Amino acid sequence: MLIKLTGGKVYDPANGIDGKQQDIYIQDGRIVNKPGLDVQIDQEYNLKGKVVMSGAIDMHTHIGGGKGNIARTLLPEDHRADPVARTAITRSGCGHAMPSTFVTGYRYAEMGYTAGFEPAVLPVNARQAHMEMGDIPILDKGGYVMLGSDDYLLRLLTAKKDQKAVNDYVAWTLNAAKAIGVKVVNAGGINAFKFNQRKLDLDEKNAHYEVTPRQILQTLATAVKELGIPHPLHVHGCNLGVPGNVETTLDTIQGIGGLPMHLTHIQFHSYGTEGDFKFSSGAARIAEAVNKHKNITIDVGQVLFGQTVTASGDNMRQHANHKLANPNKWVCMDIECDAGCGVVPFKYRDQNFVNALQWAIGLETFLLVDDPWRIFLTTDHPNGAPFTSYPHLIRLLMDKSFRNEMLATLHPEAQKMTTLASINREYTLNEIAIMTRAGAAKLIGLEDRGGLGAGNWGDITVYTENADRQLMFEKPDYVFKNGELVVKDGKVVKVTWGTTHIVKPDWDTAIEKDLQKYFDRYLTMKLGNFKISDDEITEDGRGSLTAHPLRNGV
Amino acid sequence: MTEITDVPSPFCGIGTDDLVIAVEGVSLTVTKNGCAVNTPAFEQAITDIAPRIAGKEVSLDVAVTKAAALLKDTRQPVFGGCATDVNGMRALLALADKSGAVVDNMNFTGARRNFLALQDSGWMNTTLAEVKNRCDLLLIVGVDLERFAPRFFERYLWCEAAMFLADTGQREVIYLGKAPSGKASTSPKGRKAQVFACADADLPEVLAVLRALVKGHPVRAEAVGGIAVSDLQMIAGKLQAAQYSVVTWAAAALAFSQAELSVQMLCEIVKDINNQNTRCSGLPLGGKDGDQTANQVCGWTTGFPARTRFSGGFPEYDPFLYDTRQMLDRGEADALVWVQAFNADSTPPKTTLPTIVLGRSGMVFEREPDVFIPVGTPGVDHAGHAYRMDNVVAIRLKKLRDSGLPSTAQVLAAIEQAL
Ligand SMILES: [Zn+2]
Numbered sequence: 001m002l003i004k005l006t007g008g009k010v011y012d013p014a015n016g017i018d019g020k021q022q023d024i025y026i027q028d029g030r031i032v033n034k035p036g037l038d039v040q041i042d043q044e045y046n047l048k049g050k051v052v053m054s055g056a057i058d059m060h061t062h063i064g065g066g067k068g069n070i071a072r073t074l075l076p077e078d079h080r081a082d083p084v085a086r087t088a089i090t091r092s093g094c095g096h097a098m099p100s101t102f103v104t105g106y107r108y109a110e111m112g113y114t115a116g117f118e119p120a121v122l123p124v125n126a127r128q129a130h131m132e133m134g135d136i137p138i139l140d141k142g143g144y145v146m147l148g149s150d151d152y153l154l155r156l157l158t159a160k161k162d163q164k165a166v167n168d169y170v171a172w173t174l175n176a177a178k179a180i181g182v183k184v185v186n187a188g189g190i191n192a193f194k195f196n197q198r199k200l201d202l203d204e205k206n207a208h209y210e211v212t213p214r215q216i217l218q219t220l221a222t223a224v225k226e227l228g229i230p231h232p233l234h235v236h237g238c239n240l241g242v243p244g245n246v247e248t249t250l251d252t253i254q255g256i257g258g259l260p261m262h263l264t265h266i267q268f269h270s271y272g273t274e275g276d277f278k279f280s281s282g283a284a285r286i287a288e289a290v291n292k293h294k295n296i297t298i299d300v301g302q303v304l305f306g307q308t309v310t311a312s313g314d315n316m317r318q319h320a321n322h323k324l325a326n327p328n329k330w331v332c333m334d335i336e337c338d339a340g341c342g343v344v345p346f347k348y349r350d351q352n353f354v355n356a357l358q359w360a361i362g363l364e365t366f367l368l369v370d371d372p373w374r375i376f377l378t379t380d381h382p383n384g385a386p387f388t389s390y391p392h393l394i395r396l397l398m399d400k401s402f403r404n405e406m407l408a409t410l411h412p413e414a415q416k417m418t419t420l421a422s423i424n425r426e427y428t429l430n431e432i433a434i435m436t437r438a439g440a441a442k443l444i445g446l447e448d449r450g451g452l453g454a455g456n457w458g459d460i461t462v463y464t465e466n467a468d469r470q471l472m473f474e475k476p477d478y479v480f481k482n483g484e485l486v487v488k489d490g491k492v493v494k495v496t497w498g499t500t501h502i503v504k505p506d507w508d509t510a511i512e513k514d515l516q517k518y519f520d521r522y523l524t525m526k527l528g529n530f531k532i533s534d535d536e537i538t539e540d541g542r543g544s545l546t547a548h549p550l551r552n553g554v
Numbered sequence: 555m556t557e558i559t560d561v562p563s564p565f566c567g568i569g570t571d572d573l574v575i576a577v578e579g580v581s582l583t584v585t586k587n588g589c590a591v592n593t594p595a596f597e598q599a600i601t602d603i604a605p606r607i608a609g610k611e612v613s614l615d616v617a618v619t620k621a622a623a624l625l626k627d628t629r630q631p632v633f634g635g636c637a638t639d640v641n642g643m644r645a646l647l648a649l650a651d652k653s654g655a656v657v658d659n660m661n662f663t664g665a666r667r668n669f670l671a672l673q674d675s676g677w678m679n680t681t682l683a684e685v686k687n688r689c690d691l692l693l694i695v696g697v698d699l700e701r702f703a704p705r706f707f708e709r710y711l712w713c714e715a716a717m718f719l720a721d722t723g724q725r726e727v728i729y730l731g732k733a734p735s736g737k738a739s740t741s742p743k744g745r746k747a748q749v750f751a752c753a754d755a756d757l758p759e760v761l762a763v764l765r766a767l768v769k770g771h772p773v774r775a776e777a778v779g780g781i782a783v784s785d786l787q788m789i790a791g792k793l794q795a796a797q798y799s800v801v802t803w804a805a806a807a808l809a810f811s812q813a814e815l816s817v818q819m820l821c822e823i824v825k826d827i828n829n830q831n832t833r834c835s836g837l838p839l840g841g842k843d844g845d846q847t848a849n850q851v852c853g854w855t856t857g858f859p860a861r862t863r864f865s866g867g868f869p870e871y872d873p874f875l876y877d878t879r880q881m882l883d884r885g886e887a888d889a890l891v892w893v894q895a896f897n898a899d900s901t902p903p904k905t906t907l908p909t910i911v912l913g914r915s916g917m918v919f920e921r922e923p924d925v926f927i928p929v930g931t932p933g934v935d936h937a938g939h940a941y942r943m944d945n946v947v948a949i950r951l952k953k954l955r956d957s958g959l960p961s962t963a964q965v966l967a968a969i970e971q972a973l
Contacts, residue, residue, distance in 0.1 A: 072858075079869075083868040101854045128850070196832055337684060522715065540644075
């Protein structure tokens with residue numbers, strides 16, 4: 001099957017193409033070079049006047065795993081307001097803040113997304129994360145496995161085991177949980193909460209292990225680098241949501257000493273303590289630090305107004321925030337000497353000073369960071385807002401007058417505390433394509449996604465140019481997944497099943513001997529039953545695994 | 555004969571995965587780490603292999619075609635039982651979606667007590683490995699825990715070692731409400747649990763007083779439900795003094811009216827303790843007959859727990875209206891599909907409606923269903939996944955023998971195909 005996409009205006013930053021009219025050919029799922037004149041084209045799409053990008057990739061979205069399912073169960077009223085009926089080709093379900101898995105796949109695809117990555121896979125809950133993601137149609141998916149509050153790692157650090165032991169453990173866990181990256185959430189803090197510590201600064205010791213978050217971050221960032229895992233250590237920092245945490249974040253950037261590190265939903269970690277309400281924007285300082293430190297990447301975790309639910313591994317901070325729950329119900333869990341989770345519904349309100357300023361801080365961050373290859377478009381779905389609000393967010397970034405009109409309606413004191421009105425930058429289509437495609441693929445280590453050059457998979461989105469960028473990005477004309485047309489005029493026309501992206505670093509088998517003893521003595525599962533086997537992903541006949549190459553490790 | 559080790563159980567709910575099972579043809583013998591719940595469940599012999607239509611043996615294809623024909627013209631069939639593994643539930647929900655059915659897990663009326671509390675105010679819970687390594691005080695409310703899960707104490711309290719306790723035998727166990735039926739809660743060194751028994755009907759009042767005491771409110775009464783307030787004060791004091799106390803209950807055991815309010819009271823006590831600068835966690839007991847599995851899979855597929863209907867074309871959840879028994883009694887269903895892959899004794903409710911049963915081999919019926927298809931048991935006849943009571947850990951179930959019995963998922967997918 002040879003498909004030709006003719007005459008579209010192509011934005012393919014992976015190949016340095018910025019809005020050039022050119023044809024794209026897809027054969028058997030992959031993009032190919034222009035074939036010889038004698039080769040028959042099976043299907044042609046006339047894309048004259050259309051905008052063509054590769055399929056978008058959400059590099060941080062909570063789409064699979066236990067805390068998401070707790071969030072779903074907690075909020076039946078939210079689902080009742082957004083029922084999704086079954087069609088001849090699609091399943092029924094529900095939407096809004098934490099949609100059902102099938103609806104998650106359809107709605108992402110209908111916005112032109114072809115991949116999403118779950119950033120908080122607890123090793124012990126990885127099976128569930130994969131099973132949920134296994135029921136998300138169309139999208140490719142993958143997960144970052146959470147370490148840093150697990151007792152095994154902290155025991156290694158307390159025992160002053162060498163870096164190699166940590167590397168082996170990290171590699172073993174990546175394999176056992178079938179993940180593509182490593183995430184740290186409030187390093188050591190989830191563990192400290194189990195010892196009744198209610199806060200943990202970067203240099204504060206865990207009461208039992210006497211290990212600090214800084215040590216954990218350094219050790220894990222080193223492990224990720226030495227193992228050659230393409231995705232840098234993915235860090236949800238200390239002190240989420242605490243006024244003044246901008247200092248912690250700057251210290252975290254400084255302290256990692258040049259190791260690759262991704263700071264996620266940085267908006268929630270960019271707060272100062274100035275002004276009458278002792279809450280101010282630290283975005284300018286964060287952006288300056290990010291611009292200076294080329295080893296750092298970030299995603300924003302933009303807040304948008306309305307009802308949502310926050311679901312996080314950070315039960316220490318979620319417990320502290322439970323008084324803000326709206327509606328007033330919430331869940332915290334300690335989990336299996338592995339991690340924890342906290343689920344707190346939130347309603348972000350534009351007339352609330354803090355919420356309004358959070359909105360502005362996120363946008364300031366987007367607009368003040370120079371390099372679109374190192375910043376990524378997220379709402380930390382569903383924590384800042386549901387992923388379905390991305391087209392609105394894109395318009396805020398691309399349309400200064402729209403942005404300023406909205407700003408003018410917010411809590412007046414918040415308006416005084418942001419420089420947003422004076423920032424003239426408007427994102428270009430090429431920059432949007434970098435943030436949501438080429439940059440994301442590069443960051444995760446997907447060598448054949450996120451670009452439109454020959455050899456890439458045919459994940460392609462076609463939009464109609466529209467000055468209203470929200471309308472444009474809400475409803476693509478076509479979306480192709482692995483070369484198959486899955487969305488037409490913003491509606492799913494075919495349901496396919498994506499792959500699960502993983503890495504498979506090697507480990508020294510000695511670590512498994514020690515782990516076996518630890519499992520038998522302290523945990524509640526046999527080590528052999530803990531490891532996820534390949535057939536668990538593939539036995540339903542839909543799932544598949546795609547292992548990506550490592551960078552040159554040590 | 556072969557011997558399979560590290561066998562996980564889908565039957566007990568507490569995720570035991572250390573069983574050793576000898577396999578001789580299709581007969582199984584638990585040779586190590588069995589218990590009163592697991593051993594008979596694994597060892598039950600296969601009696602039926604062939605599907606039946608109105609009592610007559612037929613091929614699987616014929617039975618599937620007949621089942622599809624029965625479902626074809628229904629307007630609101632009820633899928634009850636829902637006792638199967640993750641893939642079985644996936645297939646069940648796909649078929650329910652297509653046929654506009656009501657999906658209702660058989661344990662939902664019990665589990666509803668937890669869901670109502672969760673969906674009204676939430677909770678702070680923990681999981682089994684945290685209990686094993688941290689719990690220094692276990693408060694057991696309204697349930698005979700060792701009857702529920704015979705190996706709970708051996709595996710999670712009186713284990714040889716815990717990471718954060720010098721001596722696991724020093725843990726304290728307190729029963730409130732039901733008294734234990736045996737001695738499993740006595741520590742290996744002979745330390746006995748304290749027991750404060752009361753009638754189920756008095757539990758709401760007892761828990762209300764306990765919460766008042768935890769919050770420091772004055773209580774004038776001297777006793778409640780036959781329990782001295784001074785004893786409840788002692789329990790409150792121990793919860794406040796413990797490093798990591800755990801409060802456990804089984805929703806199914808709280809069989810009295812509006813027990814969801816008692817669950818909520820317990821959950822709020824746990825939250826109160828955490829706001830008094832010490833840690834405390836809840837531990838709801840469940841995980842039998844695939845109940846957590848049904849609710850998890852239905853949760854991610856529809857957004858709602860497993861008492862949800864699809865007859866409107868989209869999922870609608872109602873914890874009261876879509877009760878199988880009541881729908882049958884009220885004449886709101888026009889067919890019954892009963893899925894029970896774990897327990898042959900758990901037969902469908904009485905009805906004169908067309909009935910399709912996917913059941914564990916060996917089911918004996920009072921009234922032969924229109925279609926009976928014996929299915930394999932997950933974790934015995936085929937591999938699969940089941941959720942443990944703490945709802946976080948999905949265990950990978952093993953295939954132990956070649957019985958030729960199809961899985962729930964295979965049969966339901968075939969019926970969906972045939973529709
Ligand atoms: Zn996140």
